[in-house]
Amino acid sequence: MKSVFMTVWLKEMKDALRDRRSLMAAMSYAFFGPIMMAVAFMMIIQDAVSERDVYVHIEGAEHAPALVDFLGDRRIFAGSEEQQARDIELHIPSNYQEHIASAKPVFITVRADYSERSDSSARSRVESALREYNNTIASHRLTLRGISAEVIAPIRIDKQDTATKQARAAMILGTVMVFVLMAIFFSGMNVAIDGSAGERERNSLEFLLAQPVATHWLVMAKAGAAATFALAGAVLSILLIPLVFIFVPLEKLGIDFSISFVEQLSMMLVLVPLAAFASILQLFVSFRAKSFKEAQTYISLVMFIPVAIIFAVEFTRFEHPALGLLPVTSQHRMLLNTIGGQDINWLMVLAGAGVTVLATAALVAVVTRMLRSEKVVFGL
Amino acid sequence: MIVTNGLEKAYKDVKALKGLSFHANDGEITGLLGPNGAGKTTCLRSIYGLIKPDTGSAAVDSIEASVAPLEVRKRIGIFPDKFGLQERLTAREHIAYFAALHGLHGDARKVAVQQVIDDLDMNDIADRRTSGFSQGQRMKVALGQAIVHQPQNLILDEPSRGLDVMSTRILRDLLFRLREQGRCILFSSHVMQEVAALCDRVVIMVAGQVVAEGSPTELCERTGQASFEDAFVQLIGTEEGIML
Numbered sequence: 336m337k338s339v340f341m342t343v344w345l346k347e348m349k350d351a352l353r354d355r356r357s358l359m360a361a362m363s364y365a366f367f368g369p370i371m372m373a374v375a376f377m378m379i380i381q382d383a384v385s386e387r388d389v390y391v392h393i394e395g396a397e398h399a400p401a402l403v404d405f406l407g408d409r410r411i412f413a414g415s416e417e418q419q420a421r422d423i424e425l426h427i428p429s430n431y432q433e434h435i436a437s438a439k440p441v442f443i444t445v446r447a448d449y450s451e452r453s454d455s456s457a458r459s460r461v462e463s464a465l466r467e468y469n470n471t472i473a474s475h476r477l478t479l480r481g482i483s484a485e486v487i488a489p490i491r492i493d494k495q496d497t498a499t500k501q502a503r504a505a506m507i508l509g510t511v512m513v514f515v516l517m518a519i520f521f522s523g524m525n526v527a528i529d530g531s532a533g534e535r536e537r538n539s540l541e542f543l544l545a546q547p548v549a550t551h552w553l554v555m556a557k558a559g560a561a562a563t564f565a566l567a568g569a570v571l572s573i574l575l576i577p578l579v580f581i582f583v584p585l586e587k588l589g590i591d592f593s594i595s596f597v598e599q600l601s602m603m604l605v606l607v608p609l610a611a612f613a614s615i616l617q618l619f620v621s622f623r624a625k626s627f628k629e630a631q632t633y634i635s636l637v638m639f640i641p642v643a644i645i646f647a648v649e650f651t652r653f654e655h656p657a658l659g660l661l662p663v664t665s666q667h668r669m670l671l672n673t674i675g676g677q678d679i680n681w682l683m684v685l686a687g688a689g690v691t692v693l694a695t696a697a698l699v700a701v702v703t704r705m706l707r708s709e710k711v712v713f714g715l
Numbered sequence: 716m717i718v719t720n721g722l723e724k725a726y727k728d729v730k731a732l733k734g735l736s737f738h739a740n741d742g743e744i745t746g747l748l749g750p751n752g753a754g755k756t757t758c759l760r761s762i763y764g765l766i767k768p769d770t771g772s773a774a775v776d777s778i779e780a781s782v783a784p785l786e787v788r789k790r791i792g793i794f795p796d797k798f799g800l801q802e803r804l805t806a807r808e809h810i811a812y813f814a815a816l817h818g819l820h821g822d823a824r825k826v827a828v829q830q831v832i833d834d835l836d837m838n839d840i841a842d843r844r845t846s847g848f849s850q851g852q853r854m855k856v857a858l859g860q861a862i863v864h865q866p867q868n869l870i871l872d873e874p875s876r877g878l879d880v881m882s883t884r885i886l887r888d889l890l891f892r893l894r895e896q897g898r899c900i901l902f903s904s905h906v907m908q909e910v911a912a913l914c915d916r917v918v919i920m921v922a923g924q925v926v927a928e929g930s931p932t933e934l935c936e937r938t939g940q941a942s943f944e945d946a947f948v949q950l951i952g953t954e955e956g957i958m959l
Contacts, residue, residue: 342816349803349804349808350801350803353803354803534799536799537799538797538798539799541760541765542793542857544765545788545793545795546788546813546817547816547817547818709765709766712765713765
């Protein structure tokens with residue numbers, strides 16, 4: 336019966352490869368992800384590397400020219416006609432000089448909307464500049480009174496970052512991995528629909544099922560063809576990642592990105608069972624649909640689930656032991672660890688693959704049962 | 716040889732088959748004639764095991780469809796109620812695909828496919844993709860798919876619908892040739908002339924039951940009517956749903 340698998344698989348592949356338009360659409364996911372991320376990174380890098388001038392509202396600047404100069408050295412200026420100030424107000428009271436001279440505390444107000452995320456780095460720059468100025472005056476005063484400034488700094492913090500450059504890369508490159516996983520779910524979609532709902536729509540399903548062929552081989556071959564495309568999409572994007580990042584100056588973010596061919600290969604291998612799972616899931620959904628269009632609607636709804644899971648895990652960094660075993664999340668973890676240069680627990684990866692294969696087999700059984708039911712086949 | 720015995724099938728509140736029994740012999744063309752909605756398609760589907768009858772049995776060469784559907788399907792060629800083609804594959808690829816599903820590979824497959832293409836006189840369209848094929852050309856491809864494995868039994872569900880004169884002739888010649896080879900041919904139709912012209916035996920069914928069986932001449936004699944058409948109308952008791 337193996338020859339049945341090959342026959343159906345070859346025919347589905349031939350048919351799908353001749354459909355240039357949907358082939359291009361499928362593979363564009365693979366191209367799209369890494370390139371979009373590269374563009375995004377270039378923008379982040381530009382933003383982070385060039386420390387730009389910050390313009391704020393400064394009220395009462397005439398009371399504290401020395402402070403305003405100090406802020407100016409830190410590239411914090413008062414806004415003007417040409418340079419619109421951000422919504423950060425700095426209020427220097429009129430009794431500033433008097434209080435400084437008599438060594439009384441001065442209340443400087445910083446008014447801003449602290450929930451505004453785009454201003455957060457500007458706010459913290461203003462605050463740290465004020466703190467720095469505060470320390471400077473304090474140490475001057477102590478020195479004048481004959482006390483070493485070290486007296487009020489009993490503890491010094493020495494920050495030592497143990498994050499490897501690769502780990503820092505993982506934080507950012509994890510987002511790229513999301514696109515690799517999405518390629519798995521989107522590249523094979525058209526092939527899966529065409530082999531199921533499409534088969535029904537063009538009225539060839541009944542004849543196919545009336546052939547002397549065990550239904551489970553038909554199901555597996557159709558899923559196999561879709562999975563081949565899904566995997567091709569993922570392989571393409573995995574191969575593209577290092578190429579794209581040659582052009583992105585990641586080292587400016589302190590990120591050292593390198594990925595070996597062996598690592599790429601192991602990623603591809605780990606994605607094989609996931610591709611099978613994604614494809615049989617798509618077949619399961621679209622065999623229930625009566626037409627190609629209907630199947631597309633259902634599938635995009637169902638495909639939202641794995642994508643949502645990937646995004647949720649990626650951005651919330653939610654951790655649970657079960658995640659290492661489930662389809663989608665176990666593969667996601669392996670990809671992240673690989674790109675982060677961390678040790679990979681191959682036993683867990685294997686277990687995750689096993690669970691994925693089991694889930695796939697269960698779905699094959701369900702779809703096979705569906706195709707034996709008159710209701711599903713003839714849409715009664 | 717196809718035999719059905721007391722087939723019954725109900726869909727929700729509709730009884731499609733009510734104890735249908737008939738047989739189709741080797742070396743004969745048997746026509747299953749009945750008005751629309753008589754249960755012809757349901758009957759044929761239960762012969763090749765895509766529909767499970769509630770009671771009764773259908774057997775091909777003494778093999779029961781409900782017991783060993785794959786064995787049954789090896790012995791029959793099917794020209795289904797609806798046949799769709801893959802627009803991006805050529806006619807030859809279609810036929811070769813189904814030859815492979817019937818276990819033909821390599822050179823044996825090539826020979827079998829070419830044989831069918833010659834038989835159906837379709838060398839001119841064999842290597843063209845099927846998008847844009849006419850109804851007659853599509854019918855040829857579907858027929859080729861059905862007979863590429865040289866089945867002993869051939870089941871055709873309304874094979875002549877939408878065909879022009881030339882295509883009908885090709886179909887008729889093919890059926891006669893297969894009959895001479897001693898094969899069993901069962902086809903359903905609601906077209907009177909077609910059945911009268913082609914069939915050795917006619918099974919007339921109405922509302923899921925057989926109302927008469929025999930050769931067209933026998934049926935005329937039995938009803939005392941001069942034409943087969945009048946005989947048919949008398950047998951089914953209504954003119955509804957018949958195409959004259």
